[in-house]
Amino acid sequence: MTVLQPFVWGRSMADHFLKIRGLEKSYAMGVIKVLNGLDLTMTSKDRLVVIGPSGGGKSTLLRCIMGLENIAAGAIDINGEPYIGADNGATRIDRRIQKQIGMVFQSYTLFPHLNVLKNLTLAPVRSRGVPRSVAEDRAREIMRRFGLDQKLTAYPSELSGGQKQRVAIARALMLDPKLMLFDEVTSALDPELVSEVIAMIIELADGGMPMMIVTHDMWFARRIATRVVFCAGGTIAEDAPPEEFFARPTSQRARDFINNVLHANAEPA
Amino acid sequence: MDNLDFSVVWKFRDALAWGLMMSLLLSGICSLAGTVLGFFIALCQQSRFRAVRWAAALYVEVLRGAPTLITLFWVFFCLPIILGVEINAFWSSIIALTLYMGAITSESFRSSLKSIGQDQYDACNALGLAPATRTFYVIAPQALIRAIPNILSNVISLFKESTLVSAVGMVELMYTAQSISNITARPIEILTAVALIYFVIGYGFSWVVSSVELRIRARVQS
Numbered sequence: 001m002t003v004l005q006p007f008v009w010g011r012s013m014a015d016h017f018l019k020i021r022g023l024e025k026s027y028a029m030g031v032i033k034v035l036n037g038l039d040l041t042m043t044s045k046d047r048l049v050v051i052g053p054s055g056g057g058k059s060t061l062l063r064c065i066m067g068l069e070n071i072a073a074g075a076i077d078i079n080g081e082p083y084i085g086a087d088n089g090a091t092r093i094d095r096r097i098q099k100q101i102g103m104v105f106q107s108y109t110l111f112p113h114l115n116v117l118k119n120l121t122l123a124p125v126r127s128r129g130v131p132r133s134v135a136e137d138r139a140r141e142i143m144r145r146f147g148l149d150q151k152l153t154a155y156p157s158e159l160s161g162g163q164k165q166r167v168a169i170a171r172a173l174m175l176d177p178k179l180m181l182f183d184e185v186t187s188a189l190d191p192e193l194v195s196e197v198i199a200m201i202i203e204l205a206d207g208g209m210p211m212m213i214v215t216h217d218m219w220f221a222r223r224i225a226t227r228v229v230f231c232a233g234g235t236i237a238e239d240a241p242p243e244e245f246f247a248r249p250t251s252q253r254a255r256d257f258i259n260n261v262l263h264a265n266a267e268p269a
Numbered sequence: 270m271d272n273l274d275f276s277v278v279w280k281f282r283d284a285l286a287w288g289l290m291m292s293l294l295l296s297g298i299c300s301l302a303g304t305v306l307g308f309f310i311a312l313c314q315q316s317r318f319r320a321v322r323w324a325a326a327l328y329v330e331v332l333r334g335a336p337t338l339i340t341l342f343w344v345f346f347c348l349p350i351i352l353g354v355e356i357n358a359f360w361s362s363i364i365a366l367t368l369y370m371g372a373i374t375s376e377s378f379r380s381s382l383k384s385i386g387q388d389q390y391d392a393c394n395a396l397g398l399a400p401a402t403r404t405f406y407v408i409a410p411q412a413l414i415r416a417i418p419n420i421l422s423n424v425i426s427l428f429k430e431s432t433l434v435s436a437v438g439m440v441e442l443m444y445t446a447q448s449i450s451n452i453t454a455r456p457i458e459i460l461t462a463v464a465l466i467y468f469v470i471g472y473g474f475s476w477v478v479s480s481v482e483l484r485i486r487a488r489v490q491s
């Protein structure tokens with residue numbers, strides 16, 4: 001039942017929002033194999049939380065979906081259209097589709113030489129041809145919506161880690177993405193700054209944004225996921241709704257992982 | 270070694286001031302031109318084309334490796350023969366010092382370009398910035414900012430190296446000092462005073478460099 005669920009899900013809803021087939025990725029000219037024929041589907045209603053051991057390929061998976069990596073084999077389709085594919089060693093990426101995906105990283109990736117407003121408007125103005133005044137109005141609106149409007153003229157070095165990540169999310173939202181990817185966006189933060197970032201992501205989720213989230217925060221995972229996938233050894237070892245996943249993980253690896261993480265979280269600091 | 274008379278320095282103050290102005294002018298022009306050249310060379314070293322990368326690397330190695338005096342003599346004596354045009358002391362000095370500044374500055378830019386992390390490139394690519402946009406608006410400005418302290422140190426080196434151009438008869442502070450020494454037969458007073466001038470300017474400038482460095486640090490941390 002648990003094993004069949006994602007397959008049935010994708011098919012029964014006839015919603016092939018994101019479909020990954022046989023994705024293979026390696027580094028160092030094929031010596032380090034990171035993704036080994038990974039399959040994954042996601043509907044436009046899904047918020048997929050990816051968990052798994054360090055080095056299991058979670059970041060690589062998200063980077064591939066973002067179109068930041070060359071792939072060795074496999075394909076990624078979005079809404080039934082080919083998005084990324086591999087033909088004899090060359091990676092084909094449909095840039096039109098790539099533009100509809102946004103990503104936020106673990107490290108702060110704001111542009112340090114530009115203030116917040118310029119960080120937000122650079123891509124719309126310079127790569128999407130949005131008039132500057134329109135982009136600036138939109139930046140103000142987004143910043144107001146997320147309670148950051150005091151910070152428009154601040155430089156990244158003047159922001160807290162939590163504010164930096166929220167601005168990074170806002171910067172991605174400027175481009176009106178149809179899918180958001182979050183790779184451990186709270187891992188580098190001091191504990192007291194985590195919740196403001198999580199709150200922003202939850203607000204987006206409540207607004208219906210499809211997203212894929214890598215996190216080690218099990219509370220956050222339970223709160224936001226429609227599905228949890230366990231990524232280890234370069235494949236998806238388990239895929240289930242959160243209640244089921246945390247209550248009855250089917251694979252031994254997932255069980256061990258959850259026990260370890262919950263145990264570590266329960267330990268007093 | 271008796272009766273040192275530093276009033277001779279004061280007596281020739283106008284000539285020395287004029288020499289100093291020429292030295293500063295020369296260093297200023299060549300710093301600006303050399304910085305632009307160095308930035309261009311650093312970008313060439315990142316080129317997709319191997320021939321361009323090699324040409325840039327060769328330029329840097331030759332000009333950093335060769336004594337600046339040889340570069341200067343080469344420009345002054347050899348280049349006119351090759352090109353068949355007259356190049357006077359002033360232009361030889363400008364060309365040689367600019368070539369030198371370009372070479373050392375390209376290294377400053379190269380290391381500042383290298384110091385920009387992969388995550389900045391990832392962020393640009395995730396935002397769909399074209400490579401030229403990425404270079405022009407994100408990578409190059411940060412490289413420039415990071416290179417500023419280094420480039421200012423290069424300016425100090427250039428200012429000191431600029432004394433060499435007196436060897437081809439370029440009238441600047443060093444040349445003026447030598448001439449006055451010869452006329453007055455008071456090299457100790459004159460050369461000591463000139464050494465002091467170079468020291469004060471170089472030291473003052475490096476003080477500026479370190480305060481600039483502190484301000485800049487904040488603008489390069491994402």
Ligand SMILES: Nc1ncnc2c1ncn2[C@@H]1O[C@H](COP(=O)(O)OP(=O)(O)O)[C@@H](O)[C@H]1O
Nearest residue numbers: 027028032034053054055056057058059060061
């Ligand atoms: N640029 C790279 N070059 C070489 N190996 C890499 C690179 N990036 C990631 N890897 C390797 O790929 C594996 C998976 O990494 P990653 O996707 O970051 O895992 P996770 O995010 O699950 O911790 C790791 O063994 C890592 O060392």
Ligand SMILES: [Mg+2]
Nearest residue numbers: 058059060184
């Ligand atoms: Mg990772």
